[in-house]
Amino acid sequence: MNTPTPTPTPVTVLTGFLGSGKTTLMNRLLTEQHGQRIAVIENEYGEIGIDHELVINADEEIFEMNNGCICCTVRGDLIRIMGNLMKRRDKFDHILIETTGLADPGPVVQTFFVDDDMKEQLAINAVVTLVDAKHILHHIDDADEAKEQIAFADVILLNKCDLVTPAELDRLEARIKAMNGVAKIHRTTNADIEIPKILEVGGFNLEHAIGIDPKFLEPEYPFEWGGIFTVPEGAAEFVATVDPDPSMRLVIIPVSAATEEALATAREQAVRIFSATELTEATPGTSLKADSTLHEIVLEEGEMRWLVEFPGAGNFAIFTEHYPEELDLKLLAGGAEMTAHPAAAYKPDHEHDEEVTSVGIEVEADCDGNKLNRWLSKLLQEKGNDIFRMKGVFAVKGNPNRTIFQGVHMLLDAQEADPWGERKRKNSLVFIGRNLDREELNQSFRKCLA
Amino acid sequence: MKSAARLMPERWTQLLDEHTLDLRWSPDGAYLAGMPSVGRIAVHDAETGNPVALLPGHAGGNGGITWHPARNTLATYGQDSTIRIYEAPFVSPTREILLAKGWADRIAWNLDGSLLAATVGRSLFILDGATGEIRQTFSEHKSTICDISWNPKRLREIASVCDGGARMWRVNEGKAIGEFDWGGASLIVSWSPNGRWVVTGDQTPSVHLYETNEGTPLYIQGYETKVKSLAWQTDSTWLATGGGRMITIWPCTGKKGPRNATPKQFLGHLKDVHALDFLPGQPVLASGGRDGLVLLWLADAGGDPSLIARRSAEVTSVRWSPDRISLAFGTADGEVTVCRLNNSLQSL
Numbered sequence: 094m095n096t097p098t099p100t101p102t103p104v105t106v107l108t109g110f111l112g113s114g115k116t117t118l119m120n121r122l123l124t125e126q127h128g129q130r131i132a133v134i135e136n137e138y139g140e141i142g143i144d145h146e147l148v149i150n151a152d153e154e155i156f157e158m159n160n161g162c163i164c165c166t167v168r169g170d171l172i173r174i175m176g177n178l179m180k181r182r183d184k185f186d187h188i189l190i191e192t193t194g195l196a197d198p199g200p201v202v203q204t205f206f207v208d209d210d211m212k213e214q215l216a217i218n219a220v221v222t223l224v225d226a227k228h229i230l231h232h233i234d235d236a237d238e239a240k241e242q243i244a245f246a247d248v249i250l251l252n253k254c255d256l257v258t259p260a261e262l263d264r265l266e267a268r269i270k271a272m273n274g275v276a277k278i279h280r281t282t283n284a285d286i287e288i289p290k291i292l293e294v295g296g297f298n299l300e301h302a303i304g305i306d307p308k309f310l311e312p313e314y315p316f317e318w319g320g321i322f323t324v325p326e327g328a329a330e331f332v333a334t335v336d337p338d339p340s341m342r343l344v345i346i347p348v349s350a351a352t353e354e355a356l357a358t359a360r361e362q363a364v365r366i367f368s369a370t371e372l373t374e375a376t377p378g379t380s381l382k383a384d385s386t387l388h389e390i391v392l393e394e395g396e397m398r399w400l401v402e403f404p405g406a407g408n409f410a411i412f413t414e415h416y417p418e419e420l421d422l423k424l425l426a427g428g429a430e431m432t433a434h435p436a437a438a439y440k441p442d443h444e445h446d447e448e449v450t451s452v453g454i455e456v457e458a459d460c461d462g463n464k465l466n467r468w469l470s471k472l473l474q475e476k477g478n479d480i481f482r483m484k485g486v487f488a489v490k491g492n493p494n495r496t497i498f499q500g501v502h503m504l505l506d507a508q509e510a511d512p513w514g515e516r517k518r519k520n521s522l523v524f525i526g527r528n529l530d531r532e533e534l535n536q537s538f539r540k541c542l543a
Numbered sequence: 544m545k546s547a548a549r550l551m552p553e554r555w556t557q558l559l560d561e562h563t564l565d566l567r568w569s570p571d572g573a574y575l576a577g578m579p580s581v582g583r584i585a586v587h588d589a590e591t592g593n594p595v596a597l598l599p600g601h602a603g604g605n606g607g608i609t610w611h612p613a614r615n616t617l618a619t620y621g622q623d624s625t626i627r628i629y630e631a632p633f634v635s636p637t638r639e640i641l642l643a644k645g646w647a648d649r650i651a652w653n654l655d656g657s658l659l660a661a662t663v664g665r666s667l668f669i670l671d672g673a674t675g676e677i678r679q680t681f682s683e684h685k686s687t688i689c690d691i692s693w694n695p696k697r698l699r700e701i702a703s704v705c706d707g708g709a710r711m712w713r714v715n716e717g718k719a720i721g722e723f724d725w726g727g728a729s730l731i732v733s734w735s736p737n738g739r740w741v742v743t744g745d746q747t748p749s750v751h752l753y754e755t756n757e758g759t760p761l762y763i764q765g766y767e768t769k770v771k772s773l774a775w776q777t778d779s780t781w782l783a784t785g786g787g788r789m790i791t792i793w794p795c796t797g798k799k800g801p802r803n804a805t806p807k808q809f810l811g812h813l814k815d816v817h818a819l820d821f822l823p824g825q826p827v828l829a830s831g832g833r834d835g836l837v838l839l840w841l842a843d844a845g846g847d848p849s850l851i852a853r854r855s856a857e858v859t860s861v862r863w864s865p866d867r868i869s870l871a872f873g874t875a876d877g878e879v880t881v882c883r884l885n886n887s888l889q890s891l
Contacts, residue, residue, distance in 0.1 A: 149603075152664070154686040156706050156728040156746055169686055169706055169728055169746070173646070177604060180562040180580035180875070208746075209768040209815070 101216035102179070104188045105292060106201055108242040109223030110232070111194035114252040118223060118284035118291070119191055127288040132178055132185040134171065136193040147185055149174050153193060155200055165503065167204040172211065179214050187292060188215070195238045198222075198245035199481065199502060206504040219294035222246035222276075223284065226265055227256040230418070233268075234337075240449040243269055244481040244525045246276045247294055255282045260436055264318060264416045267438035274451035275484070275523050315367035316342075319360055319412040320433025321351045322424055326406045329426040331381065331399045335419065336392035340374075342367065342414040343390060345383040345401065351408045353435050359410035360439075367412070375399055383409050392420060449481070452531045454538050457519040459490040464541040469498060469505055472537070477503030479529070485522030488513065490543035498522075544811060547839055547849035551870060551882040555592030559585055560600070563859050563873025567608050569615045572866040574631070576617055577879045578608045584619050585879070586633050589869065592881060596633035601625065606648030611656045611672070620650035624663055628675070640675045642668055646687050653693040653701070658714060660701055662688040667703050669714050681712045683719065690731045694755075696738030704729035704743050709753060711741065723753050723760050730769065737779040740795060744770030750784050752793075752801065761802060766791070767815075774819035776826055781842045783828050785816030790830055792842050811838050811848040818861040818872070829870055831858025837872050837882075851882055 109115045123131060132147040156169035171190065178188060192201060198220055205211050222242045233239050243249065249269060254262060266278055277294075279286055344366050348355040362385070372389045375381055377397035381388050383404060390399060401424070403409065413422070416438070424431040465487060473480060483500035495510040524534060560582025567576045574595065577585045581604050586596040601621020609618050615631035624647040627636040645664030652659050652672060659670040665684040670677055686706035694700035699714040702721075706728040711721035721741075729743035729751065741753045748766035750773075767787025774783040775795075782793045782801070790809040793801040814833035821828050826842040829851070837858055838848035856876040863870055868884045 152687070154706060156686075157726060167746075172746070173687065173689070177580070177648075180564065181604070183561075184581075 101214060102186070102188060103218035103292070104175075104190060104205070104215050105218045105294075106198065106220045107189060107191045107223070108196060108198050108220065108245070109194065109250075109252075110225060110229075110236075110239060110242075112228070113194070113223040113225040114250070114281075114284040115191055115194075115223050118221075118250070118252075118286075119189065121284060121286075122189060122288060122291065125288055127292065129187050129292060130185040131187045131189050134174055134188065134190045136191055136196070147178075149178070151190075153196060165203070165207065166200045167207050168200045171201065171204050172208050175215060176210055179210070187218070195236075197238060197241055199241065202245060202482070202501050203504055206499075206501055206506055218292065219247040220245050221248045221250065221291055221294075223250045223252050224265075224269070226251045226253050226262060226280075229265065240272065241481060243272050243276075244449045244451075246273055248291065249273070249276045249278045250284060250286060251278060251280045252284050253282065254280045260433075260438075261418065263436075264418065264438040267317070268416075272449040272451065273525050274453055275525070314360070314364060314439040316363060316412040316414050316439060318416045318436070318438055319356060319363065319410060320436030321348060321356055321359075321408055321410045322431050322433050323351050323408050324403050324406060324424075324426050324431065327427055329401045329403055329424060329431075331390075331401060331422060331424055333390075333392065333397045333420040333422045334395070335421045336394060336397075337419050338392060338415070340389050340391050341420065342372065342387060343381075344385060344387050344412050345381065346385050346410045346412070347383060347404075348408045348410045351434060355408065356410055356435050356437065360412070360437075363410070363412040367414075449525070449527055450529050451523055451525040452529045452534050453521075453523045454535055455519060455521045456539065456542065457517060459488050459518060459543045460520055460541045461543040462489040462492065462496075465489065468537060468541050469500070473500050473503045473505055476526075480524055480526040482525045483522070485520065486510070487520045487522070488518035544838075544847055544850050547851050549885075550849065551839075551851050551884055553852065554869070554881045554883045555587075556878060556880045557585065557587055557592050557594065559583075559873070559877035559879060561877050562875045563877055563879060564605055565608055566860045566862045566871045566873050566879065567610055567617075568862060568864045568871070569610050569617070569631075570612055570865060571615065572864045572869070574615060574617075575862075575864075575871050575879070575881065576608050576610070577873060578605050578619070579877055580604060584608060586617065586629075587879070587881075589864065589881065592879075596629070598627070598629060598633060604648075607650040607661075609650050609652050609659075611652055612654060613656055616656075618650055618652065618659060620647060620661055622647055626650065626659070626661055626670075626675070638675050640670065642677075649688065649691050651691055651693055651701075654695055654698055657698060658693075660691055660693065662691060662703070664688070665705070667691065667701070667712065669701070679714055681710075681719075684710070685724075686728070689729065692732045692734040692741070694734050694738050695736050702732050702734055702741045704732040708751065709741055709743050711755070721753070721755065723751065725751060725760065725762070731771065731773055733773045733775060735775050735779045735782070735795065736777050739779065740782070740800070742773055742782060742784075744773055744784065744786070748786050750786070752782075752795075754800065761800070763793075763801070772816055772819040772830075774821050774828065776821045776842065777823045781821070781826060781828075783819045783821065783830075783842065785819050785830065787815055788812045788832070790816055790819065790828070790840065792828070807842065807845055809840050809845070809848065811840075812836055814857070817857060817859050820861045820863050820870075822863045823865065823867050825867070829861045829863065829872075831861040831872050833857040835874070837861060837870075852880065854878065 151170045154169040376391045380400040487496045559579040561579035575587045584598040603622030606621040624642045626640040628638040649662040657672045667681040669679040707724045710719040728746040731744040750763040752761040770786035772785035792807040812832035818831040828840045835854040837851040856874040860873040
């Protein structure tokens with residue numbers, strides 16, 4: 094008696110600042126032969142007109158759903174346009190939504206949670222965020238939109254990779270991973286990427302994300318960067334020209350060789366040194382010791398120089414609280430700039446008040462369904478403003494099937510998935526948001542265990 | 544649920560190019576116009592179902608169709624922002640009017656056909672019904688206009704809804720004569736036949752009912768989904784609302800109207816109700832839903848509905864003919880069917 098429920102049409106949301114390459118990617122998606130017919134909803138101020146049969150211009154219109162609560166805002170224009178598109182669904186297989194550079198992805202994603210018709214007929218394939226690898230660092234600290242676009246992403250394209258060095262890319266990727274630990278990151282030039290990596294993401298897959306990207310649950314470090322310099326005999330100095338913070342901690346550790354193994358050994362040593370309470374303050378013009386002393390260099394306006402007291406030629410590992418590029422920090426020996434090799438970016442443990450981070454929790458045990466429901470509802474109600482997205486696969490006691498929860502701000506959606514079968518029952522969840530207290534989230538979730 | 548197939552046998556079925564967006568009977572009941580979401584707009588002979596005209600669709604998708612209230616004159620409208628007006632026998636448009644660029648999908652003639660209203664984005668255009676000249680533009684809307692409804696009692700008054708609720712306008716006056724911004728978005732609007740009420744179906748699962756001479760609107764919540772269909776009985780006694788599977792019918796008579804009243808609630812559809820229409824002059828309601836069912840209800844008596852038809856695709860439109868004997872319904876796969884009463888309604 095029931096009419097058959099049609100398969101939901103996949104929707105891909107494309108976000109990214111102006112100039113990040115959204116239009117290039119869009120044109121690729123529309124012109125390459127991938128066998129899918131795509132309907133495009135383009136923001137009204139799109140960078141270029143796209144010659145395509147089904148392009149609809151949208152003027153961003155926010156509908157408030159619950160007395161102005163920002164967590165419950167949806168995009169009215171998308172409801173209207175997609176409602177219209179779904180009345181000609183035989184004409185296309187996929188909907189692509191391009192947002193403006195400054196758009197908050199929250200209301201876009203929330204629309205798929207809140208509107209009855211959209212929930213039933215459409216499914217988010219992925220939020221794809223393009224990041225201009227060259228310029229993102231210039232506005233990431235000042236623009237909430239950039240952070241939110243990264244936080245909401247299922248897929249991130251680090252685009253324009255040809256304009257930056259591999260070390261800069263490592264550093265940027267580490268920073269982005271700290272903000273959103275579950276997004277799949279691809280490095281691209283000219284938004285050149287295999288189309289299935291954009292159109293066939295298939296919604297959020299937590300297990301996939303954790304399974305292929307162990308860095309998501311890797312330890313955090315009190316520094317963001319480390320590298321080994323092979324320095325010659327003679328005078329050497331650090332030079333910096335930018336002062337993003339009042340000070341920065343760094344340590345210089347002698348190592349036996351310029352190898353990955355030596356860097357890994359020194360890294361563990363550096364963790365212990367950074368946890369020391371004793372700091373040696375170093376104002377510009379003073380010198381730094383290369384003997385594992387934890388220095389706090391004081392940053393001022395203009396060019397700053399510190400003499401480095403290397404005991405002689407050799408290999409020295411240097412670990413810095415922030416990425417050297419942030420303060421344009423260079424090591425000069427004999428007047429020439431030195432390059433670190435090997436070098437690595439690390440997932441930092443320090444969080445600024447407004448920093449966007451992700452917290453992953455994995456526990457091999459069954460949880461109590463009622464306790465889990467109450468905890469998630471209370472958590473999202475109280476902290477929904479700061480939690481951009483929440484996703485989790487849970488092993489609920491007594492339930493042979495996996496239970497999947499997805500949340501956007503205060504909105505929560507639960508679905509019964511496939512049976513656990515032979516797989517080890519466990520709970521895997523992740524929160525992406527601001528001001529997240531990792532310890533508190535861990536502890537409070539553990540109270541939900543059966 | 545009892546079958547009403549004998550009471551209302553199907554007379555004919557035709558296929559539109561796409562999803563049925565709307566069906567409209569001509570004022571004399573001789574024609575039924577069927578508008579698909581994209582493609583040709585069909586004008587059917589109401590008796591046989593044969594298409595007497597297949598009018599070109601609008602580039603970018605069709606939006607709305609409206610018959611002149613007294614003549615067999617049809618206006619079609621769509622995303623190309625072009626109004627095309629056809630006179631029977633609908634060979635070619637007698638007039639084409641291009642409005643501004645933007646989201647264009649609502650069009651309606653007023654009660655005597657002297658004015659024609661059409662929406663583009665946040666603007667409501669009022670045109671002279673005879674010449675097509677733009678008489679006035681009401682542009683003070685917070686977002687794209689979702690729906691419009693003329694006052695059936697006052698020729699120059701029209702209501703529009705968007706994010707921010709409803710506004711009432713009077714042609715020749717610059718400012719809104721009524722403004723009900725309740726902080727959310729309203730999607731559909733209908734002015735009661737007696738001109739007393741303006742009702743909106745909202746994005747949040749709610750209905751707002753404004754008594755036009757009172758300041759305080761009635762805010763009705765508790766619907767399962769957003770309210771996508773509204774219908775008035777022609778004497779304004781009953782207001783039918785569809786939000787979710789349930790049809791909720793409010794009494795709108797007396798001094799208080801639905802205030803503190805207990806509505807009638809009809810549950811028969813298995814999925815969301817998409818379309819409602821009262822038989823003119825009778826408390827008989829037709830409903831169509833996502834479950835593919837077309838049902839008939841006695842609004843004042845309640846009880847089980849009568850099953851008129853069952854389709855595999857969702858029913859998107861139901862319309863009674865002006866001669867009160869035929870019911871047209873359309874589906875998401877473009878099927879248009881007309882059933883005709885061949886017995887007394889007492890047997891329902």
